[in-house]
Amino acid sequence: MPTYTLTVNGQEHAVEAEPDMPLLWVLRDILGLTGTKFGCGSAFCGACEVHVDGAVQRSCVAPVSGVSGSVVTTIEGLSEDGTHPLQLAWNEVNVPQCGYCQSGQIMRAAGWMKDTPNPTAADVDANQSSNLCRCGTYQRIKEAILLAAEKGA
Amino acid sequence: MYGLELAGVIEPRTNLPGQLTVLNVSRRRFLKTTALGAGSVFVLGVFSGCSQDNLADWPDRAEPIGSLEEAGFKPNVFVGINEAGDVFLVCSRSEMGQGIRSSVPAIIADEMGADWDRCHILQATGHPRFGNQNTDGSRSIRNHFDDWRKAGATAREMLLAAAAQTWSVTPGDCSMAVHEVRHADGRTLGFGELAATAATMAVPASPAFRPRNEWRYIGTEIQGRDNKAFVTGSATYGVDVQVEGMLYAAIKRSPVLGGRVASVDDSAARAVSGVRDIVRLNEHTFPPAFQALGGVAVIADNTWAAFKGRDALQVTWEASDHDGWSTGAQRAAMDESVRAPGTTVREAGDTDAATVGATQVVEATYHIAMLPHAPMEPPNATAWVKADGTCEVWAPTQAPQTARGSVAGALGVDPEAVTVHVTFLGGGFGRKSKPDYCVEAALLSQAAGAPVKVTWSREDDLRHDYYHPPSAQYMRAGLGADGAPVSWLHRSSFPPIGSTFSNGVTGPGARDLLSGVSNMPYVISNVRFEACRAIAHQRIGWLRSVYNIHHGFSVNAFVAELAHAAGRDAKDYLLELIGPDREMTDLFPRPPVLDTARLKGVIRRAADEAGWGRELPTGHGMGIAGHFSFSSYVAHAVHASVENGQVRVHRVDCAVDCGTAVNLDRIRSQMEGATVFGLTIALKDGIEATDGAVTTGNFDTYRLLTMAETPETHVHIMDSDLPSGGVGEPGVPPLAPALAGAILQATGQPVRSLPIRLT
Numbered sequence: 031m032p033t034y035t036l037t038v039n040g041q042e043h044a045v046e047a048e049p050d051m052p053l054l055w056v057l058r059d060i061l062g063l064t065g066t067k068f069g070c071g072s073a074f075c076g077a078c079e080v081h082v083d084g085a086v087q088r089s090c091v092a093p094v095s096g097v098s099g100s101v102v103t104t105i106e107g108l109s110e111d112g113t114h115p116l117q118l119a120w121n122e123v124n125v126p127q128c129g130y131c132q133s134g135q136i137m138r139a140a141g142w143m144k145d146t147p148n149p150t151a152a153d154v155d156a157n158q159s160s161n162l163c164r165c166g167t168y169q170r171i172k173e174a175i176l177l178a179a180e181k182g183a
Numbered sequence: 184m185y186g187l188e189l190a191g192v193i194e195p196r197t198n199l200p201g202q203l204t205v206l207n208v209s210r211r212r213f214l215k216t217t218a219l220g221a222g223s224v225f226v227l228g229v230f231s232g233c234s235q236d237n238l239a240d241w242p243d244r245a246e247p248i249g250s251l252e253e254a255g256f257k258p259n260v261f262v263g264i265n266e267a268g269d270v271f272l273v274c275s276r277s278e279m280g281q282g283i284r285s286s287v288p289a290i291i292a293d294e295m296g297a298d299w300d301r302c303h304i305l306q307a308t309g310h311p312r313f314g315n316q317n318t319d320g321s322r323s324i325r326n327h328f329d330d331w332r333k334a335g336a337t338a339r340e341m342l343l344a345a346a347a348q349t350w351s352v353t354p355g356d357c358s359m360a361v362h363e364v365r366h367a368d369g370r371t372l373g374f375g376e377l378a379a380t381a382a383t384m385a386v387p388a389s390p391a392f393r394p395r396n397e398w399r400y401i402g403t404e405i406q407g408r409d410n411k412a413f414v415t416g417s418a419t420y421g422v423d424v425q426v427e428g429m430l431y432a433a434i435k436r437s438p439v440l441g442g443r444v445a446s447v448d449d450s451a452a453r454a455v456s457g458v459r460d461i462v463r464l465n466e467h468t469f470p471p472a473f474q475a476l477g478g479v480a481v482i483a484d485n486t487w488a489a490f491k492g493r494d495a496l497q498v499t500w501e502a503s504d505h506d507g508w509s510t511g512a513q514r515a516a517m518d519e520s521v522r523a524p525g526t527t528v529r530e531a532g533d534t535d536a537a538t539v540g541a542t543q544v545v546e547a548t549y550h551i552a553m554l555p556h557a558p559m560e561p562p563n564a565t566a567w568v569k570a571d572g573t574c575e576v577w578a579p580t581q582a583p584q585t586a587r588g589s590v591a592g593a594l595g596v597d598p599e600a601v602t603v604h605v606t607f608l609g610g611g612f613g614r615k616s617k618p619d620y621c622v623e624a625a626l627l628s629q630a631a632g633a634p635v636k637v638t639w640s641r642e643d644d645l646r647h648d649y650y651h652p653p654s655a656q657y658m659r660a661g662l663g664a665d666g667a668p669v670s671w672l673h674r675s676s677f678p679p680i681g682s683t684f685s686n687g688v689t690g691p692g693a694r695d696l697l698s699g700v701s702n703m704p705y706v707i708s709n710v711r712f713e714a715c716r717a718i719a720h721q722r723i724g725w726l727r728s729v730y731n732i733h734h735g736f737s738v739n740a741f742v743a744e745l746a747h748a749a750g751r752d753a754k755d756y757l758l759e760l761i762g763p764d765r766e767m768t769d770l771f772p773r774p775p776v777l778d779t780a781r782l783k784g785v786i787r788r789a790a791d792e793a794g795w796g797r798e799l800p801t802g803h804g805m806g807i808a809g810h811f812s813f814s815s816y817v818a819h820a821v822h823a824s825v826e827n828g829q830v831r832v833h834r835v836d837c838a839v840d841c842g843t844a845v846n847l848d849r850i851r852s853q854m855e856g857a858t859v860f861g862l863t864i865a866l867k868d869g870i871e872a873t874d875g876a877v878t879t880g881n882f883d884t885y886r887l888l889t890m891a892e893t894p895e896t897h898v899h900i901m902d903s904d905l906p907s908g909g910v911g912e913p914g915v916p917p918l919a920p921a922l923a924g925a926i927l928q929a930t931g932q933p934v935r936s937l938p939i940r941l942t
Contacts, residue, residue, distance in 0.1 A: 031456065048456050051487045059431065059485035064423035065416015067609070069559050070641040071490070074882035077559055105416035117414040124406060124848050127280030127856055129413030130420060130559040130609030155891040162882060164559045164610045165280045166859025168890035170852070 034098040038063065039107025049095035053087070054078045056094050057104060065105040065133050069162070076161030079134040079141075080104045086141035105133035108140060116140055119178035120171075127165035135161050139175050148179055225378040226263040227337055227386075262291060262334045268362065268375025270295070270302045275313035276323045277581050278306075278409070279608035279615070280856070281911050282849035283323050285408040287331055289400035290845060294335025294393055296342075296359035297374065299400055304408065309583025309603035318581040319616045319725065321813035321909025324845050328907050336390035338381075345380035346372045361399075395904065404848040409607070421579030421606045422563045426634040429565065430459060432627050433489035433638060435496050436478040436647050439875035440721055441469065441503040447479055448497035455481075455495055457488025462630045464623065470684050471722050473589045475623040476647060482631050486638050506875040508720035510553060510653065517655035517676040517717050520690075521548060525674050525715030528693040529701040532709030537670035541661025545748050549658065549737040550936040552869025554651035555885060556726055560609020561644040566590070566624035567634035573600045574628070578621045579608040586618035590625045601625075612860075613725045617649050645885055646877040649724025650870060652677040652717070654733040658741040660707075666749025667759070670709040673700055677733065678719035690716040699734035699810060699916070702770040704779055705742070706762035720875070727860060728912040731812040735916025736923070736937065739808035743924035744933050753924055754790045754807050758783055775814035775908070781840050782809050784901060785818035788838035792899050793820035799929075802826060803833075806924020808917035813909030815841040816901075817854070819861075819921040821894075825929050828941045832862060832894040832922065840901035841908040847900060850910050854898040857914025863888045865919040865937050 031046045038061060045056055052071075057063045057080070069077030071090050078090040081103040108114045116136050126132045135158070142157040143149065149157070154172045163171070263271040272291055276283045288302040307313045315326075339359055346364035347354040349372060356367045363373045395402070412418035437443070449461040459482045466477035481492035538544055564578035564586075574594060580586045583603040591598040608615055620637060628635040639647075654677035661670040679695045682688040691714045693701070701712040726732070739757075746756035764780035771777055786809040790796075795805060802824050809818035820836040837854045844850055867886045870879045879885050923934035932941065 048488075051485075055485055055487040058423075059487070062425060063416075064419070064425075067420075067560070068422060068486070068638070069561075070882050072641070072881050072883070074641075075559070105414075108415075112411050112415040117411075120414045121407075121410040124404075124410065124852065126407060126410055126413040127282075127852055128559070128608060128610045129280070129409065129418055132413050133416045136414060159889040159891040162559070162887045162889070163859075164557055164612070164887060166856035166888070166893070167852070168859060168888075168893040169855055169896055172890060 032095070034094050036097065036100060036102055038102045039104060045094065047094050050093045052090050053080070053082070053092040053094055053097050053102070054089040057089060063104050063106055067130055067133060069131065069134070074162070075131070076138055077131045077134040079137045079161070081137060081141055086138055105137055108136065114140065115178040115181055116174065119174040119181070123170050123174040123177060125167050125170040125174050127167055131161065131163045135163065135171055143175070143179065149175065151176065225338075225382040226261060227334055262295070262338050264338070264374050264378040264381070266375050266378055268301065268373050268378070270297045270374065272302055272304055273307050273313070274304050275307040275316050277316070277318040277583070277605050277608055277611070279318065279581065279611035281323070281853060282405070282407060282846055283318070285405050286324060286846045286849060288408070289405050290328060290331040291335040293398045293401050294332045295338045296361060297335075298362040301362060306605050307583070308605065309580070309587040311584060316583050317585065317616065318611070319613055321815070321911040321913065324907045325814050325909050328843070328845070332392050333390065336392055337387060340387045340390045341381045341384040342374065342377050344384045345377045348384075349377070349380055401845050402843070402847065405846045418607045420560050420609045421565070421577060422560055422609070422638060424565045424577040424606060424636065426565055426567060426577070429634040429636055430482050430631055431484065431486045431489045431638065432480050432482050432624070432635050433486070433493040433640065434464065434478050434480045434623060434643070435493050435498055436476045436643070437466070437500050437503070438646065438877075439500065439503045440505045442500035444479060445499040445501045449479070451495040451497065452481055452492040455483075455488055455492040457484040458492040459483055460631065461496070462627060464626055470682070470686050472684050473585065473617055473619050473622065475593065475619055475626055480627055480637075482627065482635065489638070490640060503875060505720045508875045509873040510871050513653055513720060514550060514655065517653070517715070518548065520676040520715040520717060521655050521657035521674040525676070525690070525713035528696050528712050528714050530711045534670045534672050534709040534711040537709035538659065538661035538672070541669055542664045543662040543748060544659065545662065545745055546657070546659045547741055547744060547933065547935055549656045549733070549740060551654050551733045551736060551864070552938060553653040553721070554726055554732075554864060554869050555645050555648045555879075556612040556614035557644065557885060557887070558608070558610025558612055558614055561639040561641055562614065562620040563636065563638045564621040564624035565634060565636040566621065566628040568594065568625060568629040572596055573602070574625055575602045575604065576621050576625060577604045577606055578618070578624070579606050579611070579615055580618055580621065581608065581611045581613070581616040582618060585616070586621040589618045589622050593622045594625055594629060612727045614648065617724055641882065642880045645870065645879050645881065649683060649722040651726035651732060652679065652719070652723045653869070656733065656737040658737060660741070660745055662745065662749055666751055668705070668707050668745060671705070671707045672711050672713070673738070674713040674715050675700055675734065676715035676717045678717045678723050680723050680725055682719035683722050683724060689718060690714055695730060698730040698812060699738055702767070702777070703738050704767060704777055704782060704811070705760040707760075728812060728915040731810060731912070731916040732864065735808070735810040735812070736919045739810065739917060739920030740923040740934065743806060743808070743920065743927055747927055752796070753928070754786065754795055757807065757809070758786060777811045781816045782811055785809055785816045785838040785840050788899050788901065789818040789820040789836045792838065792897060793822060793834070793836040795820060800824070802929055804925040804928030804930070806921040806926070806928060808920040808924065810913070810916040812913045812916060814906075815839060815908030815910065815913040817913045817917055819917040821918070821921040821925045823922055823925040823929065825926060825941060830866065830922070830926060830939060830941065832892075835894050835896045835918070836899065837896065837914060838899040838901065839910070839914065840903060841910050841913070842903050842905040843907045844900055844903070845907060850900055851898040853910045854914040855896050858896045858918055859888050859893055861915050861918025862892070862922070865922050865939055866892070868938055
């Protein structure tokens with residue numbers, strides 16, 4: 031089995047895995063980083079989103095062979111102590127219901143907000159609508175993103 | 184019956200609020216083995232459903248758990264205090280987004296005088312000693328509010344007594360401050376200092392509840408206790424469970440219900456790197472209930488290898504009775520069914536004669552597609568059947584006791600040998616009340632001789648659900664010269680939940696029509712309600728708000744059509760139809776009883792907040808609907824427009840009367856979520872099946888509402904000090920018919936099918 035090198039949340043790992051194993055399962059089943067969620071396995075829902083070399087990536091369809099040597103950030107590494115402005119805003123607005131999709135939602139927002147730090151509500155709709163939430167927390171996700179932007183995410 | 188009780192369609196006869204007994208169990212030996220007992224010096228158990236007489240000889244005995252069970256003791260709340268003053272609460276309900284882990288400590292802390300931040304929650308494992316743990320039917324607060332208050336109030340009075348004894352003063356000189364007892368002269372004793380003494384105090388027989396004006400948390404915006412865990416990825420859901428030496432499994436199940444394996448070629452699956460073994464699981468028998476469906480399982484070193492191996496299996500299936508089923512044919516069969524009279528479940532007056540004499544007759548047939556639960560976390564469970572015959576299960580389950588019993592039954596062991604650990608649930612909506620997936624994990628662990636986690640793919644989830652039944656409903660009303668209905672006929676056809684638990688069920692029964700059909704609240708002299716034949720071709724189960732989904736839709740949408748036909752304002756017409764203020768004890772023989780004043784109250788409130796009656800642009804409309812379910816009243820006013828056949832929802836105003844409000848924030852979030860849930864039902868394709876098999880596979884074919892499609896939603900909570908009602912489910916039913924009313928007003932075209940497809 032080939033070995034791949036990944037830097038995940040600042041820590042370097044040598045991972046033995048089949049080339050086609052998606053990054054999602056490398057993170058969850060091999061590295062034990064379960065904050066990144068399995069929702070659909072086909073890039074439809076966004077629950078598995080992480081940052082690969084700074085870009086938002088759906089980890090459920092990213093074969094490990096294609097991300098070897100990359101720098102990966104997961105929800106566990108977004109901030110040291112849960113104080114990223116988006117995490118704080120999420121708490122302030124009481125966004126989560128079941129919470130399952132929220133790590134993907136937050137990682138997505140943290141990604142696109144690098145280029146759009148002062149979004150309008152329409153920007154949020156345009157950039158965040160690819161991420162599904164069955165509990166229906168969309169209104170609060172939007173509110174939290176706008177709040178975080180206001181406070182300088 | 185069993186399924187209906189679980190579903191909240193009918194109320195279970197046990198565990199209703201009422202007879203409660205609180206016992207000081209500080210020195211019970213069994214507690215020493217629990218996380219609560221290990222550190223706490225003061226512990227109370229609250230027992231419901233058994234009398235003091237039954238407990239008379241118990242307090243002086245220290246018995247192991249088994250004996251307690253045999254004696255019928257079911258403490259469903261524990262409150263403990265350790266010497267540091269930390270309060271520990273056992274939460275016997277599952278957390279799936281409704282915020283129960285925030286609401287329970289709020290209630291107990293308020294009665295107790297505790298600081299909410301110093302209350303720690305311990306999640307109960309599945310066990311009868313916790314009372315009914317089935318977290319469905321929107322029952323947690325409405326059935327347990329008083330249990331939790333009583334636990335807190337008892338602790339408060341014992342802490343006060345302990346302080347009085349310590350100071351050698353009368354209890355009247357002591358008052359409860361926050362997390363400490365205060366003497367009139369200013370002295371204080373903290374909970375930790377008092378705990379050991381409190382444990383020796385007599386348990387008050389009927390501790391007084393604190394008045395509302397002393398509540399610090401109940402009725403406020405309570406911050407989510409687990410927010411930080413959610414936003415940092417540290418919350419452990421079922422699918423996140425890791426057990427030393429654990430293997431991973433995926434299962435190929437019959438695409439058609441009842442299909443049995445004819446042949447398996449597993450050579451390609453075995454060749455997949457990481458695949459350890461292939462295990463045959465016996466197919467279920469009928470009725471399926473909570474059995475594992477059966478099929479062929481792949482056991483592997485990781486989830487990916489299990490999925491890959493499963494996909495590489497070549498399995499052929501024997502013929503099934505359901506091979507010919509398609510969702511289209513089922514709809515046609517139900518249409519046929521409601522064209523003819525069904526079984527009358529209630530009748531008053533002479534509907535047919537009154538219709539003949541009517542000025543105008545309106546008829547409509549309503550449909551809703553078959554619906555999945557689709558929680559974002561698909562079904563999964565981890566089980567470990569150990570060499571000593573015991574089994575541990577870790578699962579996102581709404582029904583830990585049902586899981587325990589089902590696993591024990593499948594393994595052929597005593598339920599006491601099975602421990603079910605309840606994780607966070609990544610959504611439930613009723614799916615995770617059905618523990619078939621826990622049974623799968625247990626059977627596979629038994630076969631593998633190791634801990635096994637079984638994970639359902641999204642396709643597994645959407646193709647093997649316990650679906651909300653598809654339905655057809657025929658409505659007919661005769662209108663008098665004044666436009667008011669003189670007759671009302673409602674025929675309802677859908678495969679009921681009972682078909683999952685009993686063979687030979689050929690359609691809904693009288694009980695199945697209680698959620699808004701035969702007990703609808705309109706004043707009409709001549710009415711008839713008929714249950715019509717429908718055969719299940721899949722496992723049917725309860726989905727958030729259950730039969731209220733289709734009944735709330737048809738009844739409310741039809742009233743909007745009648746108002747339209749009569750040339751009347753939809754809101755005024757609806758309110759007039761509901762008629763005078765009254766408690767409908769005739770049609771609701773036991774609580775909860777529909778109170779028409781409260782129903783009209785939410786309808787008026789939603790209308791007022793939405794600006795009902797204001798002029799709208801061309802192509803826009805506003806609709807309104809109200810529905811009573813799970814002891815609560817919800818009305819939606821929906822503002823929508825139609826352009827080029829596309830529906831756009833601009834704003835939703837939701838008024839909810841759920842009696843005493845415990846957690847304003849979670850009530851609002853449940854209503855916001857119900858709006859999205861309801862709009863997904865109204866606008867997105869349901870489940871499709873052909874040749875006996877579900878073809879819908881993933882979120883590309885079962886689409887959820889997205890953020891961009893989500894309207895501005897305003898939730899208005901009615902102030903009330905009546906007993907609390909449910910919150911999780913009652914927000915769903917009125918949304919779709921209110922939208923239908925808006926489209927009717929905007930276009931003049933009635934909406935009779937969900938999902939809505941305008942031509």
